[in-house]
Amino acid sequence: EIVLTQSPVTLSLSPGEGATLSCRASQSVNNFLAWYQQKSGQAPRLLMYDASNRAAGIPARFSGSGSGTDFTLTISRLEPEDFAVYYCQYRWNFGQGTRLEIK
Amino acid sequence: EGQLVESGGGLVQPGGSLRLSCAASGFTLSSHWMTWVRQAPGKGLQWVANIAEDSSASYHLDSVKGRFTISRDNAKNSMYLQMNGLRDEDAAVYYCARVVAGSPVDYMDVWGKGTAVTVSS
Numbered sequence: 001e002i003v004l005t006q007s008p009v010t011l012s013l014s015p016g017e018g019a020t021l022s023c024r025a026s027q028s029v030n031n032f033l034a035w036y037q038q039k040s041g042q043a044p045r046l047l048m049y050d051a052s053n054r055a056a057g058i059p060a061r062f063s064g065s066g067s068g069t070d071f072t073l074t075i076s077r078l079e080p081e082d083f084a085v086y087y088c089q090y091r092w093n094f095g096q097g098t099r100l101e102i103k
Numbered sequence: 104e105g106q107l108v109e110s111g112g113g114l115v116q117p118g119g120s121l122r123l124s125c126a127a128s129g130f131t132l133s134s135h136w137m138t139w140v141r142q143a144p145g146k147g148l149q150w151v152a153n154i155a156e157d158s159s160a161s162y163h164l165d166s167v168k169g170r171f172t173i174s175r176d177n178a179k180n181s182m183y184l185q186m187n188g189l190r191d192e193d194a195a196v197y198y199c200a201r202v203v204a205g206s207p208v209d210y211m212d213v214w215g216k217g218t219a220v221t222v223s224s
Contacts, residue, residue, distance in 0.1 A: 032208040036148075043198055043214035044140075044148060055212060091208045092150040092162070 002026050004088050006095035012103040019075040021098045023066075023088035031067045032090055038097075039084045047086075048073065075100075105130035105213040107199050112218030115189050123184040123218055125199030130213070133157070133177040136202035138211055139184050141195035141220075149195075152184065153202065153209060167193075186220070194222045 003026040013019055023033065031051040036044040046055040048064040051071055061076040075082055083102050088095040111123040125137070139151040152173040154161040161173050170189075175182040182199055196219050200211035 029208075034208075034210045036211075038148075043216055044211075045214070046210060046212045049203065049206075049210045087148055089148075089210075092153075092164075094148040094150065097147045 002029060002090055002093050004090060004093050004095035006086075006088060006098045008098060009096070010099045010101060012101050013078055014103045015078050015080055017078050019078055019082075019100060021073040021075075021086055021100070023071040023073070023095050025069045025071075025090060028068045029090045033064075033066070033071050034089045035064055035073045036087045036089060037082075037084050038087065039081075044087065105201060107201065107213055107215035109197065109199050109215040109218035112197065112220045114221045114223060116224050117190060117222055119189050119222075120185070120187045121189065121220060123186065123197055123199075123220075125182040125184075125215060127180045127182070127201070130201070132175070132180050132182075134204055136206075136209065137173075137175060137182045138200045138202055138209060139173060139182075140198045140200055140211070141193075142198070142217075143192075143195040146195075150209075151197070154182065189220075189222045191222050194220055196220075 005024045007022045033051045035048040038044040052064045063074045085097045085099050087097050106128045108126045138153040152163045154173045172185045196217040198217045199215045201213040203210040203212050
């Protein structure tokens with residue numbers, strides 16, 4: 001089973017700053033990785049798929065990169081609505097999540 | 104775009120049963136694999152089960168095998184999760200989600216709001 005490890009667990013930043021979230025797979029997943037955003041009390045929302053493709057309606061400030069075992073989700077300039085928990089996913093496996101909180 | 108609405112959650116005693124339903128609208132259910140994902144209070148996301156477009160294949164999380172069964176009825180635009188032998192650790196919000204058509208690794212692009220399952224005596 002592939003294990004996905006996200007870092008950091010919590011990221012404290014201010015609106016307008018850039019954010020970098022990481023996801024590491026225990027073995028290669030090629031580029032078959034997705035990112036989800038979950039706001040408090042809401043269902044997850046698909047942000048990125050195939051590591052670097054934005055899902056429909058996702059703003060351009062979100063970008064993804066990586067392949068193999070190391071992946072990054074970058075948010076270029078944080079908006080207030082971006083503070084949430086982010087999960088990476090490969091097949092039936094999710095990372096444990098990164099909480100992006102307001103500093 | 105599509106919409107999913109879960110129902111059937113509630114309070115159940117350990118060892119009890121529940122049947123969750125997921126009603127789909129706004130898209131052709133028979134064109135998509137479908138998935139159940141759960142989230143225990145304060146915890147992360149956990150995949151539970153998925154089922155092929157025509158019910159020809161389904162897979163379940165090891166810890167629920169033999170207790171939970173995923174099914175679907177495309178004619179009724181619905182998917183189900185029959186949960187038997189419920190345990191404390193099954194308590195969670197259960198989400199149904201649509202898998203992107205043709206996705207090789209179960210990307211989920213439409214999610215319901217979830218239904219809460221509480222297991223307590």
